[in-house]
Amino acid sequence: MQQERELRTLIEEVRNYRLPRRSFIQRLVALGLSAPMAAQLLMHAGIAQAQPAPAYKPTKRGGGGTLKVLWWQGATLLQPHFATGTKDAEACRIFYEPLASWDNDGNLVPILAAEIPTRENGGLSVDGKSVVWKLKKGVNWHDGKPFTADDCVFTWEYARDPATAAVTIGVFRDVKVEKIDTHAIRVTFPKPTPFWATAFVGEGMVIPRHLFAPYIGAKSHEAPNNLKPVGTGPYVFVDFKPGDMVRGKINSGYHMPNRPHFDAIEMKGGGDAASAARAVLQTGEFDYAWNLQVEDEILKRMEASGKGRVVIVPGGDIEFMQLNTTDPYTEVDGDRASIKSRHFAFSDPAVRQAMGLLVDRQGMQDYIYGRTGSAISNFLINPPRVRSPNTRFEFSVDKANQILDAAGWKKGTDGIREKDGRKLKLVHQTSINATRQKEQAIIKQACQKAGIEVELKAVTGSVFFSADVGNPDTYGKFWCDMQMYATTMTQPDAERFMDQYVSWEVSSKANKWQGRNIGRWRNEDYDKAFRAAEMELDPVKRAALFIRMNDLVIKDGYCVPLVSRPRVRGVSTRMAVPLSGWDLDFSGLQHWYREA
Amino acid sequence: MGSYILRRLLLAVPSLLGISVVLFTVLALAPGDPFSEMALNPNVPPEVRETLRAKFGLDDPVWQRYFRWLAAMLQGDWGYSFISRVDADVLILQRVPVTLAVIGASQVLALAIALPVGIYSAVKPYSWFDRIASTLAFVGFSLPTFFTGILLILLFSIKLDWLPFVYNADISATGWQWWSVQIRQAIMPVLVLGLFQGASWTRFVRSSMLDVIRLDHVNTARSKGLTERVVILRHVVRNALIPVVTLVALTLPQVFGGAIVTEQIFRIPGIGSLLIDAILRNDTPVIMAVTFVFACLVIFFNLIADLLYGWLDPRIAYR
Secondary structure, eight states: OHHHHHHHHHHHHHTTSSSOOHHHHHHHHHHHHHHHHHHHHHTTTOOOOOOOOOOOOSSSSSSSSSEEEEEOOOOOOOGGGGGGHHHHHHHHHHHHHSEEOOOOOSEEEESSSSSOTTTTOHHHHHHHSSEEEEBBBOOOOSSSOOOHHHHHHHHHHHHGGGGOOOTTTHHHSSOOOOOEETTTEHHHHHSSOOOOOOTTTOOOOOOOHEEEEOOOOGGGGOOOGGTTTOOSSEEEEEEEEEEEEEEEEEOOOOTTTTTOOEEEEEEEEOOOOOHHHHHHHHHHOSSEEEEOOOHHHHHHHHHHHEEEEEEOOOSOEHHHHHHHOOOSEEETTTHHHHHHHOOTTSSSSSHHHHHHHHOOOOIIIIIIGGGGGBBBOSSOOOOOTOOSSSOOOOOOOHHHHHHHHTOEEEOOTTSSSSTTEEEEEEEEEEOOOHHHHHHHHHHHHHHHHOEEEEEEEEOOOHHHHHOTTTTTTTTTTOOSEEEEEEEEOOOOSSSSHHHOGGGGGGGGGGTTTSSSSSOOOOOOOHHHHHHHHHHHOSSSHHEEEEEEEEHHHHHHSSSEEEOOOOOEEEEEHHHHHHHOOOOOOGGGGGGGGEEO | HHHHHHHHHHHHHHHHHHHHHHHHHHHSSOOTTHHHHHOOOOOOOOOHHHHHOOOOOSSOOOOHHHHHHHOOOOOOOOOOOTTTTTHHHHHHHHHHHHHHHHHHHHHHHHHHHHHHHHHHHHHHHHHHHHHHHHHHHHHHHHHHHHHHHHIIIIIIISSSSOOSOOOSOOOOOOOOEEEEEHHHHHHHHHHHHHHHHHHHHHHHHHHHHHHHSSSSSHHHHHHTTOOOHIIIIIIHHHHHHHHHHHHHHHHHHHHHHHHHHHHHHHHHSSSSHHHHHHHTTHHHHHHHHHHHHHHHHHHHHHHHHHHHHHHHOOEEEEE
């Protein structure tokens, strides 16, 4: 395969110092791979990680006063393995830590691990079935007890027990964790696993065995420490009011020198995104605000006050539109949108191609998202400024008209195209959200010019995104012609993201519409490529497979990527805040400081 | 009197039961479930949500869940939040002090405005003072709190930078500093709620005063040669206050509900914001607990209003 050869050449160039690491990662990202995947390629090839050293100026621990952060969705619980959403995981991350976290370039950074496992240091086995983590020595829990391998083994036992109902069960269920000595563990996988950095990384925080041991399984919700975290993190728990406030004070025995900088932390919850932005950018009441889903115009106006700045952190999340492959209006074997049916219009490649041409992505970027979303053409995405060579997007009503004319969709007297007696009248649904309704309007307008009538439908977010089996309007059911939402890339590896198009994940009545493949697109080549990637140990071949899958989906036209959705955060001007698009906001909390 | 109170309290039981049945049914009919947020995270297998649903008994029929809730409630167990897994009564108690402080202060402010302004307006009807006061009162209760709230934020926080607009319930300072921070952050929400309430009460006090001031006993008092001050305060105000007291007592529980919007704007961790969060997350035990407290407050303040009525107007007898 040509892509595979290209990748190998690139890696060799990095090894010989002919190509800077960063450019290598950028090139791979241009091919549609995530930065962490690119970084892992280098790691597997035995090219040492660039030592990520976020500039940290404070020369002593403490003295920074109180760090005030604002999350407009307040944290509701403080047990990392029960975290219902990122807001909870973030609050937990103040107190608890994983073995390693992801930095913004996709490098693994050791936290509780002494070093990152690699082939060279013997951490990664050749068969790809096990990883040895060496743990940092001299780390203590907030109550003074030492942190050891027993805690890691316990965390695994705790999370993998189905009766515990831990949200992290997905990564802990299939692995085996054993203690090698007091400060080393081995994680074993049932089959060769190319992406091994799942358990104990990022949100897989380690919990203390001595406090949670009696509460494993069905009794898990009774543990008093679910509300009083005792971790290893930079701040020690002080007080918690669910939905309102999490408070912590400096951990004077923290395991990294001179850290943390702040004497206390206050994480306030509640309110809305716009006023959260105001509190950081305009009045400076807070040092940091999470997830500013506000129009860029407004953010720019607020930034003008000079108290804070908007930080855009690229990640893997995208806003995209799906065209239904099935017929959502007729029941086949008691199931609407059954994969046995075909969509009357979208089964014609010409209509799909026309739809792709009728979506003004550049317009969406320019008039709606601004800095907070860039037009994209890949499902596995680009950062801004880098265009993929494989796929391309274009907005042209004329071309769409030509294609539809050529395909035999003739305009009727009412100006709406029809073929074989079926008019091109389509329903487009999304969740209620001011920006999404604007996007819908842009799509509808262009379609109208091309003789396609689009009926817009907006469903309340809590219904649209729910898994409610009884509700016909959920995105999982997709009982209309087109729909639009943001799909999130929750881990840096693409496997959990690309499963959105495999045939066994098709959302249907049989799996209560919980399948990941909501567009119900199926392709044998894609399935094969995915199966191969799952087992492919050679990261280069694996990367090439993901690029191929991306191209298969995009070129078939059922999936129309619109804009990237990077993370948008508000930071006070005097704050130094290293953020990563591949991990929690607080993954680098110990390095946060305020300039004097 | 004693038997009257007892009878009223006994009558409250069926109404509370009825309220709880209606609430529970409506909640059961509403779409979504407390773990819907997890459905958006592909790293959480669907089994986890099913385990949690089974664990919290969400898969049982509605009537079973209702009777389980009722049985627990009768034993004083309010249930625990599905979301934060904290007992519902703990969640409510955490938020009572802030709610009482902010709402209480705003009610005091409302009364402090409504009584003197309303009385003075009625004593000199259609004077300049009355006209200005009436205009302001109309403006006051026509503007919704979400509007005045944002207006005040724009003025005092953003333009002038005098007051903070994010309420912090856990201030680490002590002594005078604690009071200064506390007062500074409470000024805007208390003003918003107090002026809104005060505006409508002013109109009410005024009209109630005008009703009484025309009565014969007032003329009698004047002709006895009593000073105007004594006439107004002893003979008019006292009688005019009877309906006002009822109104104030009946509005008190509603203010908890009305504070939802204001609490959201200023991020006050009060009971109103607890309720709205719980509703958005389908956290049934917390919604039930909070609405039940509201229901109890409404019934309780109704009783208080009736009792006060009798105390102020001895002609009313309780049978």
